[in-house]
Amino acid sequence: MKSVENDWDLAICGLNCAKCDMYMASHGDEAIRLELLNWFRKNVDLNIDDLSCEKCRGPTDQCWSGDCKMRSCATKRGFKYCFECPDFVCEFVEEFCAAEMDHHKRTVENMQKAKEIGLEKWISLQKEPQFCP
Numbered sequence: 001m002k003s004v005e006n007d008w009d010l011a012i013c014g015l016n017c018a019k020c021d022m023y024m025a026s027h028g029d030e031a032i033r034l035e036l037l038n039w040f041r042k043n044v045d046l047n048i049d050d051l052s053c054e055k056c057r058g059p060t061d062q063c064w065s066g067d068c069k070m071r072s073c074a075t076k077r078g079f080k081y082c083f084e085c086p087d088f089v090c091e092f093v094e095e096f097c098a099a100e101m102d103h104h105k106r107t108v109e110n111m112q113k114a115k116e117i118g119l120e121k122w123i124s125l126q127k128e129p130q131f132c133p
Contacts, residue, residue: 008123009055012074013082013096014111015103017055026052070096083115 009018017023025033033051040046056071065071069092070082079085082093089097089108097108114122 010081010119011056012080013056013068013070013093014107014114017053020053022051022053023055026054081111081114081119083111088115 011017021032025036097105
């Protein structure tokens with residue numbers, strides 16, 4: 001079976017932090033960091049120190065989306081992942097999926113499958129770790 005620790009580090013919403021550009025840029029990948037900075041600067045005024053993430057399971061002020069509704073909800077309700085909740089798929093997940101980002105929609109589809117067959121089984125069926133494009 002694939003290594004969850006090395007290749008998979010799923011966020012509450014199902015995004016794979018281990019392969020996330022924002023996380024990798026925050027932890028030594030300077031090429032990705034500069035690429036992200038240039039991409040963001042097309043739309044917002046950002047400096048390189050703003051590109052920082054310690055994953056959503058860390059302190060709120062050190063994750064990319066500290067105001068994430070899914071994170072807040074799952075934490076309050078005691079769930080490690082959104083798909084563990086009996087209300088999954090809820091309005092927060094639907095809003096996330098509707099953000100017109102293909103990887104958000106894919107993440108929700110992945111969480112639905114993980115809920116159906118179990119997380120370890122779902123991971124074992126993946127050809128390679130998923131990441132944000």
